[in-house]
Amino acid sequence: MALSQDRKKALRTIGHKLNPIVIVAGNGLSENVLIEIDRALEDHELIKIKYSVGDRDLKNELIKQTEKSTRSTLIQSIGNVGLFYRAAKEPDPKKSNLAQRY
Incomplete structure (x- = not known):
């Protein structure tokens, strides 16, 4: 997904205030960790x-x-720490980190 530099800058600004929602440790990217990351991206974007x-x-x-x-x-x-973005298929304004800021 190609994002413009302005869009990335806006996302970095929002992301600055966020805390890590998932921690990847010694077991790496197990199936359960990937499921949790996928769910978090769908909920929060x-x-x-x-x-x-x-x-x-x-x-x-x-x-x-x-x-x-x-x-x-x-x-x-x-x-x-990595900051990741993926647009939700059906964003929930109560959960999305973007809906209240755009």
């Missing part, structure tokens, strides 16, 4: 994921796998 894996190369690989497996877009990665 913009989420932070924390990667507690220690190795930078492994973290980068997990971020790429997360993008591919969830069909989301990495907006920003700082330290061990």
